[in-house]
Amino acid sequence: MSQRLTENLNTGLLTVTQTAVGCGIGLLIAGKLQRPTQKTTATTLLTIGALLAVPVVVGAVMKVWRGPESESGVRRRLDSIRTDPGLAEDAEIF
Numbered sequence: 001m002s003q004r005l006t007e008n009l010n011t012g013l014l015t016v017t018q019t020a021v022g023c024g025i026g027l028l029i030a031g032k033l034q035r036p037t038q039k040t041t042a043t044t045l046l047t048i049g050a051l052l053a054v055p056v057v058v059g060a061v062m063k064v065w066r067g068p069e070s071e072s073g074v075r076r077r078l079d080s081i082r083t084d085p086g087l088a089e090d091a092e093i094f
Contacts, residue, residue, distance in 0.1 A: 022045075030038060067073050
């Protein structure tokens with residue numbers, strides 16, 4: 001298995017595990033809370049979950065928008081090829 005596939009699998013399993021634990025705890029305490037408290041807790045947890053997901057979503061969008069296969073990524077690479085001589089400035093040229 002490749003390193004990236006293994007990393008993605010581990011991340012996915014961790015996410016599913018955390019979700020299952022959170023749902024289990026929520027089901028256990030749901031009956032013990034008053035209705036207004038349930039709504040407040042649910043809203044708070046939903047907000048925290050959404051805020052924690054923002055960096056992942058932004059990272060994915062930026063990767064697609066500015067990645068090496070995007071139009072701007074190809075343009076950046078071509079510009080670097082055109083302007084870079086390929087030698088370090090302190091290299092001796094014979």
